[in-house]
Amino acid sequence: MAKKGTESDSIQTPDWARDIWPQERDVMSRPERFKYVRKLLVPDGCVFCRARDLGVGFEGLNLFMSKSSMVMLNKYPYNNGHLLVLPQRHVASLLDLSEAEAAELQVLLRRAQSILQQVYNCSGFNIGINQGAVAGAGIPDHLHWHIVPRWAGDTNFFPIIAETKVQAESLEQCYERLLPYFRGIDDDQS
Ligand SMILES: [Zn+2]
Numbered sequence: 556m557a558k559k560g561t562e563s564d565s566i567q568t569p570d571w572a573r574d575i576w577p578q579e580r581d582v583m584s585r586p587e588r589f590k591y592v593r594k595l596l597v598p599d600g601c602v603f604c605r606a607r608d609l610g611v612g613f614e615g616l617n618l619f620m621s622k623s624s625m626v627m628l629n630k631y632p633y634n635n636g637h638l639l640v641l642p643q644r645h646v647a648s649l650l651d652l653s654e655a656e657a658a659e660l661q662v663l664l665r666r667a668q669s670i671l672q673q674v675y676n677c678s679g680f681n682i683g684i685n686q687g688a689v690a691g692a693g694i695p696d697h698l699h700w701h702i703v704p705r706w707a708g709d710t711n712f713f714p715i716i717a718e719t720k721v722q723a724e725s726l727e728q729c730y731e732r733l734l735p736y737f738r739g740i741d742d743d744q745s
Pocket residue numbers: 601602603604605644645646696697
């Protein structure tokens with residue numbers, strides 16, 4: 556049993572907890588993410604702007620472009636189907652968007668969510684923005700929404716934070732699975 560101790564004792568993991576808590580649980584300890592972040596620091600442009608310039612295609616993980624917005628796969632997903640919805644313009648803040656851009660992004664967010672719902676039959680979503688480096692944005696200079704599908708049995712933050720969840724699908728499989736649905740958006744719009 557954990558016993559009450561001094562303040563310095565309290566920060567040490569007790570033996571009973573050490574046995575059940577995975578050692579590699581911190582997202583930020585993932586070496587590929589460090590590599591990714593380091594790559595971002597190389598001043599050869601923004602990966603999102605690059606994806607925009609490449610256009611729809613797997614090379615940029617770009618699934619869809621509307622007039623001023625776009626949808627991409629997250630290169631380092633927290634779950635299968637983890638999407639990014641973002642403005643095409645390189646802006647850092649919601650407040651930098653025009654009213655038209657902001658409105659279009661909301662429409663595209665809903666469409667992306669609807670597609671994930673159809674394709675993955677997920678029972679919930681995490682949808683949000685980390686705006687600014689202090690808020691945890693990996694790419695703080697180019698605003699982006701995350702949409703992360705969630706399923707029953709995935710009901711607490713542990714699998715995501717702990718990185719214990721098996722990624723059942725490769726990025727290629729995910730891209731190919733979602734692309735026809737995003738192509739369908741063009742047909743829906745008139
Ligand atoms: Zn950019």
